[in-house]
Amino acid sequence: MTEMAAPFNPAAGVDVGKRELRGRKMKRPRVVIVGGGFGGIHAARSLKSLPVDVTVIDRRNHHTFQPLLYQVALAVLSPADIARPIRTILRNQENAEVLMDEVVRIDPLKHQVVLGSGAIVQYDYLVLAPGATHSYFGHDEWAPLAPGLKTVEDATEIRRRVLLAFELAERQKVEHGWHPPLNFVVIGGGPTGVELAGAISDIAQLYMKRDFRHIDPRKSRVLLLDGSPRILTAYPDDLSTKAAATLEHLGVEVHTNTRVTGVGPGWVQVEAAGSSYRMESAVTLWAAGVQASPLGKMLGVPLDHRGCVIVDDKLNPPGLKEVFVIGDLAHFEQDGKQVPGVAQPAMQMGDHIAKLVSADLARHTRPVFRYFDKGDMATIGRMDAIANVKWPFKAHLSGFFAWLTWAVVHIFFLIGFRNRAAVMSNWIWTYFTFTRGARLITGDQRLPGWQERVQAGSGAKAAD
Ligand SMILES: Cc1cc2nc3c(=O)[nH]c(=O)nc-3n(C[C@H](O)[C@H](O)[C@H](O)COP(=O)(O)OP(=O)(O)OC[C@H]3O[C@@H](n4cnc5c(N)ncnc54)[C@H](O)[C@@H]3O)c2cc1C
Structure with missing residues (x-):
């Protein structure tokens, strides 16, 4: 179903502020966010007042509050108590649109994501937040x-x-x-x-x-x-x-x-x-067991043993300055330790996306991300x-x-x-x-x- 994209050539560099947005009516950067989980929703909301167009793509129509899933599994709560349509969450955010579809391929060289429907979505920035899934350790x-x-x-x-x-x-x-x-x-x-x-x-x-x-x-x-x-x-x-x-x-x-x-x-x-x-x-x-979403592989960058994308302190994989990887898919190290794959880091990384994008728009240096661990x-x-x-x-x-x-x-x-x-x-x-x-x-x-x-x-x- 998917095919590996050629790795991005870091030597080419990307200056999103200067790049011409070909074939687009509005001369505003388009931020494509893959995943409407904790990371994706926070990233989308953080971009609310920036002059960018946001497209959130998720294969489900709803955001799930995973920490309470076990209460649905054991009949305390109903599914609708812990899930909400992504479209409803973002309905008051005029610069955001939502597409329900599965991302099946990413082409970092062409700045494109390909959807299950066959549609191709062009991005200026890609925020990858598709989370993780179960690992049965090869079984x-x-x-x-x-x-x-x-x-x-x-x-x-x-x-x-x-x-x-x-x-x-x-x-x-x-x-x-x-x-x-x-x-x-x-x-x-x-x-x-x-x-x-x-x-x-x-x-x-x-x-x-x-x-x-x-x-x-x-x-x-x-x-x-x-x-x-x-x-x-x-x-x-x-x-x-x-x-x-x-x-x-x-x-x-x-x-x-x-x-x-x-x-x-x-x-x-x-x-x-x-x-x-x-x-x-x-x-x-x-x-x-948990393993990262297979989308990480499509970037052609280094991954850790669980398939998480290794990112720097600006949440970029090596050589892909217009791609941010956040949440459970990101392998982010702080003070020599990997930040855990839980909700807080995903939300904080999502919130940080606006700071990174607005720094680019203002032609300032991007601020580094630091995880604030509340427990x-x-x-x-x-x-x-x-x-x-x-x-x-x-x-x-x-x-x-x-x-x-x-x-x-x-x-x-x-x-x-x-x-x-x-x-x-x-x-x-x-x-x-x-x-x-x-x-x-x-x-x-x-x-x-x-x-x-x-x-x-x-x-x-x-x-x-
Ligand atoms: C049962 C359970 C209990 C948990 N309990 C806690 C807890 O108590 N405290 C805590 O801090 N953390 C908890 N976590 C972890 C926490 O939920 C995750 O760390 C967090 O959800 C990660 O956020 P994310 O945005 O990276 O991914 P997710 O929230 O998983 O969101 C990923 C989104 O991407 C979409 N997606 C995936 N692949 C594609 C694709 N190819 N195309 C389109 N869309 C795609 C998915 O549909 C999903 O909506 C729990 C997790 C689970 C599973």
């Missing part, structure tokens, strides 16, 4: 068996599988008096894995317990697997230890130093403490979290107060008042009534491996 065949969480579609698929597992177990129990064990296996102990495992445990222990007559959802098992010696390796030791203790208190079985070597329908093969064994799994979820947080179940706060004070927080901080920050950053109000009211409803509003199963009514496990019959049978 893409595991993807349909263990979905990851990145998009609204992923979240509704996970919701379907988790809710369906309880339904199938109830039906099987009614018909045959037993059901295969309800094991939920989450692979990867980073923030997404921890959030998913905590939320599945919540749904099984608290929210489902009164809804079934024949099975006891509280007897389900939630297993969190990670190959490292501890979970949440990006967090300080004390917070990681607290998170593991909280998860165990919620009933999640945390298996560290446990490497997944195979994923099949209804099972996960692992290696731990020198032995290899197979775990039964009703639902397997993938939260282990990280992750939730663990219903009202618990950990927070490594770095601004406005430094602190390691855990428990309810950390959760409250997390909730305020996430509500604050949700794009659009309607989404904020909807999320807030859903949270209040959920937490005080112990019910979940978005428990819909749509689509296929089968789970990978369930039927085989039922037919095998002789495996471990869950006791209800």
